[in-house]
Amino acid sequence: MQKPNIRPKPVKAISLADQVENNLIEYLNNNNLKAGDPLPKETELAEYLGVSRNVVREALSRLRMLGMIESKKRKGMVLSEPDLLSGVERVLYPNILSEESMKDIFELRLVLEVGMADLIFARLTEESIKSLEDIANREARDPGTNKLKTRLKYEISFHSKLYEMTGNNTLKRFQSMLLPVFNYMMEVESTLEHKPESGKISHFDLIETLKTGTPSNFRKNMREHLTPHYDRL
Amino acid sequence: MQKPNIRPKPVKAISLADQVENNLIEYLNNNNLKAGDPLPKETELAEYLGVSRNVVREALSRLRMLGMIESKKRKGMVLSEPDLLSGVERVLYPNILSEESMKDIFELRLVLEVGMADLIFARLTEESIKSLEDIANREARDPGTNKLKTRLKYEISFHSKLYEMTGNNTLKRFQSMLLPVFNYMMEVESTLEHKPESGKISHFDLIETLKTGTPSNFRKNMREHLTPHYDRL
Numbered sequence: 001m002q003k004p005n006i007r008p009k010p011v012k013a014i015s016l017a018d019q020v021e022n023n024l025i026e027y028l029n030n031n032n033l034k035a036g037d038p039l040p041k042e043t044e045l046a047e048y049l050g051v052s053r054n055v056v057r058e059a060l061s062r063l064r065m066l067g068m069i070e071s072k073k074r075k076g077m078v079l080s081e082p083d084l085l086s087g088v089e090r091v092l093y094p095n096i097l098s099e100e101s102m103k104d105i106f107e108l109r110l111v112l113e114v115g116m117a118d119l120i121f122a123r124l125t126e127e128s129i130k131s132l133e134d135i136a137n138r139e140a141r142d143p144g145t146n147k148l149k150t151r152l153k154y155e156i157s158f159h160s161k162l163y164e165m166t167g168n169n170t171l172k173r174f175q176s177m178l179l180p181v182f183n184y185m186m187e188v189e190s191t192l193e194h195k196p197e198s199g200k201i202s203h204f205d206l207i208e209t210l211k212t213g214t215p216s217n218f219r220k221n222m223r224e225h226l227t228p229h230y231d232r233l
Numbered sequence: 234m235q236k237p238n239i240r241p242k243p244v245k246a247i248s249l250a251d252q253v254e255n256n257l258i259e260y261l262n263n264n265n266l267k268a269g270d271p272l273p274k275e276t277e278l279a280e281y282l283g284v285s286r287n288v289v290r291e292a293l294s295r296l297r298m299l300g301m302i303e304s305k306k307r308k309g310m311v312l313s314e315p316d317l318l319s320g321v322e323r324v325l326y327p328n329i330l331s332e333e334s335m336k337d338i339f340e341l342r343l344v345l346e347v348g349m350a351d352l353i354f355a356r357l358t359e360e361s362i363k364s365l366e367d368i369a370n371r372e373a374r375d376p377g378t379n380k381l382k383t384r385l386k387y388e389i390s391f392h393s394k395l396y397e398m399t400g401n402n403t404l405k406r407f408q409s410m411l412l413p414v415f416n417y418m419m420e421v422e423s424t425l426e427h428k429p430e431s432g433k434i435s436h437f438d439l440i441e442t443l444k445t446g447t448p449s450n451f452r453k454n455m456r457e458h459l460t461p462h463y464d465r466l
Contacts, residue, residue, distance in 0.1 A: 021298070025323060028329070058290075061250055061295065062294065062295055062298050065295050067324070082329060082330070083324070084324060084330075085321065086320065087319065087320010090301075090320065091299050096262070096267070096312065097314065100402075105403060110348075111349045115343075115345055115346070115452075116348070118347070118456070118466065168340050169333075170341060171341060220449060
């Protein structure tokens with residue numbers, strides 16, 4: 001066990017499964033395989049990569065987890081369109097993430113919501129404006145909005161609707177995955193001695209901007225709406 | 234094999250490894266384990282989950298791939314801060330992604346670059362402005378900018394620097410991962426019969442805005458700079 005350590009700094013050991021996984025992904029990419037194309041059999045892959053079937057199975061299991069391959073009845077393993085965000089989804093646990101990552105993610109929210117104005121304007125419909133109005137009206141009538149939990153509920157449903165209105169599924173899913181982190185950060189904010197004050201632009205103001213304004217007005221007003229959070233940068 | 238199919242729509246089969254993976258993640262989260270905390274041994278986990286060691290090993294391999302656990306000498310397996318984006322990184326192959334996902338990702342770029350103005354202004358330094366100027370000057374002097382490849386090179390190095398200036402590592406890494414997709418989309422644009430024209434705002438104009446303007450000016454000018462891409466929404 002007592003090996004001399006002459007390395008300047010420790011490097012992460014790459015396991016056999018890591019190597020086989022990398023080689024497999026490289027293989028798929030280099031052979032220009034498309035979704036639906038069949039993969040070689042486990043035994044063939046094991047021979048080709050010079051490793052045991054167990055190791056191949058482990059690497060395939062990882063790719064299956066990422067949605068890059070799936071097993072089809074009668075056809076065997078085929079390549080599939082990977083799920084871009086499933087890997088992120090699995091690790092998003094506020095308990096486990098560092099403060100630094102949480103802060104990064106919270107900032108990402110501020111960036112996305114100010115930046116997505118053009119997408120919203122390009123794709124908004126009367127129905128979607130109506131949904132926003134419903135949420136804002138319910139919020140205005142709710143006697144419980146002095147409670148953080150109630151305020152958060154309306155905040156989330158209003159802003160989630162905006163993401164949906166971008167018509168960009170990746171963006172929408174990204175946001176719903178990040179929600180636990182947003183919640184956590186807003187709960188932290190609420191325990192601060194100097195609580196962030198509400199912005200000058202309300203949800204109703206944002207709706208009015210969508211109806212009569214431009215993407216540029218909307219960016220300005222959304223930035224103003226998010227001021228309490230921006231002030232903490 | 235001939236089972237009656239009374240399900241209204243097919244559901245994806247959940248493999249044993251998927252279940253064990255989910256149970257393990259749930260276990261880590263419910264027990265409020267933090268980075269650095271040791272995990273139970275493989276044999277203990279197998280007993281606790283009622284599955285074979287092989288299945289536990291497969292699930293652990295997946296978590297290791299996501300950076301959620303690592304093996305330490307003498308300490309055994311410990312929980313580690315997961316790498317938020319490693320799962321995305323692995324599946325980002327323009328060859329394999331659908332047109333729809335590629336379009337989503339390209340739009341995400343437009344959203345991020347217009348939205349990140351406040352982060353850039355909060356954290357810019359004289360050195361970072363100097364780096365942007367160096368890139369823009371080299372671009373202006375390069376005789377090869379009529380070639381797409383050369384133009385793309387400067388475009389990427391200028392915009393990557395802006396992401397770096399946000400001081401948000403998750404954002405910066407996200408961008409560098411998405412680069413292959415950006416490149417692909419810009420190559421597609423360049424083959425179109427009606428090529429998008431250049432925006433009215435140059436890299437030099439953007440630098441001037443960083444020096445003497447406000448985040449709001451910058452958002453406006455960046456939006457203008459990206460107009461050729463926005464026109465394709």
